[in-house]
Amino acid sequence: MATLFSPFRRGYRHLQYLAHEQPVIFYSCVLGLAGPVLALTVPAVRRTWFGYTPAEIPPTTYPVPKRPRRPVQGYEDE
Numbered sequence: 001m002a003t004l005f006s007p008f009r010r011g012y013r014h015l016q017y018l019a020h021e022q023p024v025i026f027y028s029c030v031l032g033l034a035g036p037v038l039a040l041t042v043p044a045v046r047r048t049w050f051g052y053t054p055a056e057i058p059p060t061t062y063p064v065p066k067r068p069r070r071p072v073q074g075y076e077d078e
Helices: 002-021 023-049
Strands: none
Touching: 002 023
């Protein structure tokens, strides 16, 4: 059973070493691991606890009026 968890124990010791000797690399690892977790949890938390609703999608086309089209006159369109 101890051999099953030894890679994790070595990884934890290596992170301890990095935290003391090279903190920039340690915090880069921490932020790199926290990013995907936050990407999965933050939208659900905003939706359930804070009542966030996304904005309406703006229209991509201009609505055409429901009437017959008149021919254009003026400005040399005769």
